[in-house]
Amino acid sequence: MYDFAVAGLGAVGSATAAELVRRGHSVVGFDRYRPPHTMGSAHSDTRMIREAWYQGSPYVPLVRDAWTRWKRLERRSRRTLLRTAGALMMGPADGRVFAGNPLASVTRPDTGRVSLSVQEVAGHFPWLRPDPGTITIYEPGAAVLALEACLEATLEAAAGADLRFDEPVLEWSASASGVRIGTARAEYRARRLAIAAGAWTSELVPELALPLEVERTVQYWFEPAGAHAPALADGPAWVWELDREGTWYGFPATARGLKAGMHFQAGRGTEVDRVDREVGDSETEALRRLFARYAPGVAGPLVHASVCLYTNTPDENFILDRHPCHPRVVVFAGGSGHAFKFMPVLGALMADLLTDDHPPHDLAPLSLDRFRRGAA
Ligand SMILES: Cc1cc2nc3c(=O)[nH]c(=O)nc-3n(C[C@H](O)[C@H](O)[C@H](O)COP(=O)(O)OP(=O)(O)OC[C@H]3O[C@@H](n4cnc5c(N)ncnc54)[C@H](O)[C@@H]3O)c2cc1C
Numbered sequence: 001m002y003d004f005a006v007a008g009l010g011a012v013g014s015a016t017a018a019e020l021v022r023r024g025h026s027v028v029g030f031d032r033y034r035p036p037h038t039m040g041s042a043h044s045d046t047r048m049i050r051e052a053w054y055q056g057s058p059y060v061p062l063v064r065d066a067w068t069r070w071k072r073l074e075r076r077s078r079r080t081l082l083r084t085a086g087a088l089m090m091g092p093a094d095g096r097v098f099a100g101n102p103l104a105s106v107t108r109p110d111t112g113r114v115s116l117s118v119q120e121v122a123g124h125f126p127w128l129r130p131d132p133g134t135i136t137i138y139e140p141g142a143a144v145l146a147l148e149a150c151l152e153a154t155l156e157a158a159a160g161a162d163l164r165f166d167e168p169v170l171e172w173s174a175s176a177s178g179v180r181i182g183t184a185r186a187e188y189r190a191r192r193l194a195i196a197a198g199a200w201t202s203e204l205v206p207e208l209a210l211p212l213e214v215e216r217t218v219q220y221w222f223e224p225a226g227a228h229a230p231a232l233a234d235g236p237a238w239v240w241e242l243d244r245e246g247t248w249y250g251f252p253a254t255a256r257g258l259k260a261g262m263h264f265q266a267g268r269g270t271e272v273d274r275v276d277r278e279v280g281d282s283e284t285e286a287l288r289r290l291f292a293r294y295a296p297g298v299a300g301p302l303v304h305a306s307v308c309l310y311t312n313t314p315d316e317n318f319i320l321d322r323h324p325c326h327p328r329v330v331v332f333a334g335g336s337g338h339a340f341k342f343m344p345v346l347g348a349l350m351a352d353l354l355t356d357d358h359p360p361h362d363l364a365p366l367s368l369d370r371f372r373r374g375a376a
Contacts, residue, residue, distance in 0.1 A: 002028045002162070004354055005181050005190035007169040007204060009035050009155065011042045011340050012332045013196035015347025016354075018157035023351060027161035028188055030181070032168035032200065036151040040198045041309050041335055043147065044219045046251045046259060048237050049341035050087045050142035052113055053097075055106045058365045062345050065361070069344035070145070077153035080146060085234065085252045087142030088121070088128075091241030093135050106137050113139045125236065127228040127298045131243070144237060144252060145341065154343070169197075169204060174326040192328045192354045199272040199309040201333040210319065211371050212334055215268040215310040218279050220287050221257035225300030232258055232298060239263060240294070248290050257303040260287060263337060264310070272309070279305040310337040313371075318342075320349055320366040330354050331368075 003025040006017045010031070017029040033039055049067065054060050074081040089106075091097035098106075107115045116136040121128055130136065155163065164183070171182040172193060179193040195204050199214045224232045232253040241247040250260040270276075284302055291299040313319060313334035323329035330353045332346060339346065345361070352359040 001178060002026045002188065002190040004028075004192050004194065005179060005188060006030070006161075006194045006196065007172070007181070008032075008195065008197035008200070009158075009163065009165070010040050010196065010198050011151070011335070011343045012346045012350065013194065014151060014154040014158060015343045016194045016196060016332075016350040017161045017163070017347075018154050019344075019347045019351040020354065021158050021160040023355065025355075027158070028181075028190060029158065029161050029163045030167050030169050030183060031163075031165050032197075034165040035155065036148045038306060041311065042151060042198075042340060044259070044306050044308060045147055045254050045256055047145045047147050047150075047340040048087055048142060048239075048249075048251070049082065049145055050139050050237075051111065052087075052089055052106050052137050052139045052142075053239070053338075058362055059342075062342050062361055066342045066345040069348070070150075073150075073153055073157065073344060077156060079149050079153050081150050081153060082143045082145055084141060084143045086138060086140045086236035088116075088125075088236050088238040088240070089137045089139070090121075090130060090134055090238060091247070092133065092243060095241045096247065097239060097241040098135060103135070103137070111139070112141055113137055127226070127232070127295050128238070129294050129296065130240075138236070142237065147340065150343065154347075172204070172329075174323075174328045179328055192330070194330050194332070194350050194354060196332040196350070198335065199311045201311070201331065203272075205323065205331060207325070208323070208331075208368070210333055211314050213269045213312045214272045214275070215265070215312055216270050216275050217261060217265065217268065217308050217310055217337075218283055218305055219259055219261045219308055220284060220305045221259050221303040222291070223300035223303055224253045224258050224298060226297035228298055229253075242290075242294070245290060248287070250295070258299060260291070260299070262287070264312075275307060275309065277307045279307065310335070312336045315370070318346070318366050319368055320346065320353075320363060321368040322353055324368060324372075
């Protein structure tokens with residue numbers, strides 16, 4: 001019998017397995033594929049880590065803890081996992097990006113974050129053309145995580161575990177003596193189970209009827225073009241809410257190109273096993289129109305496009321909690337398009353619940369109860 005089993009070895013599951021191994025436990029981990037792979041939520045070069053978005057929320061202590069853990073993993077793995085590139089939060093004052101983010105606290109001087117006028121944005125980053133009235137917060141310390149390197153380093157840290165790839169968990173059951181996990185190859189036993197199956201989580205806990213929506217989203221890479229092309233690798237990243245078109249994001253250019261895409265789009269809910277993995281020309285054209293209007297001349301030919309999945313909760317907060325009927329089982333779900341940066345701290349929190357350690361962060365905002373209360 002293993003001490004712990006982990007179903008799903010993507011962002012949160014791999015970090016959970018690594019943390020349990022670090023604490024000296026025997027672990028068996030399963031994944032449907034072999035991470036890093038392109039079928040779930042964790043692929044495609046880069047993820048942002050920044051603090052301003054979360055100002056005043058319980059995520060601030062989590063993101064600070066995550067920074068420390070990423071730095072530690074970077075040292076131990078001897079890989080480059082983070083690169084400071086700065087990030088812009090942009091949008092109308094009354095829009096979604098700034099809702100709940102009073103500007104005074106977002107721009108606290110001790111964090112280095114500053115508010116930029118439209119003219120200042122054009123002065124610092126002349127390829128960006130915000131509309132008049134756009135509010136911009138610049139966070140110079142924000143960084144870009146090298147996604148695949150982060151996953152590989154975490155899986156290496158979990159190497160003491162029995163990691164079983166291309167072996168999806170098909171079923172599990174829990175009793176007073178432990179959990180039983182069934183795959184197409186064998187049956188396994190562990191004392192406790194972590195479920196972190198991303199967009200597939202509902203399939204493993206149908207009895208919880210989790211309020212999760214799987215959203216198909218596309219990441220595009222364009223060849224950097226024009227006079228500003230050499231500067232595009234330096235930064236910044238941006239999350240930019242527009243009046244009519246929605247919220248789009250962009251990353252500093254990598255060897256693959258300049259990556260951009262749309263953040264949260266209504267009506268993209270889908271079933272995880274029926275996701276359309278093809279990217280249509282009209283989708284690419286929609287993004288090109290944004291570049292033409294708001295960052296003209298920098299997006300050259302399309303290099304690559306890749307479908308990725310958000311798993312959204314109604315309030316966009318994660319779920320990290322014990323299974324209400326099976327205390328031996330802990331569930332993470334609902335990354336809602338922003339969980340990657342927190343990966344090492346979420347893994348540690350999963351490990352805390354599994355080992356009955358007291359978590360150093362308040363997990364009430366991530367509880368399953370909040371939906372049950374709403375349903376009552
Ligand atoms: C386009 C895009 C951009 C994003 N940008 C950012 C960003 O800038 N910053 C940020 O912090 N976050 C970002 N995110 C969000 C972040 O990547 C996700 O929230 C995070 O990857 C979710 O982690 P997870 O472990 O829940 O899911 P995943 O990382 O998808 O892992 C789930 C794993 O479970 C496995 N699995 C599924 N079913 C089973 C089964 N039955 N048995 C065994 N294994 C199974 C899957 O194969 C997969 O490997 C972005 C997401 C997308 C799609």
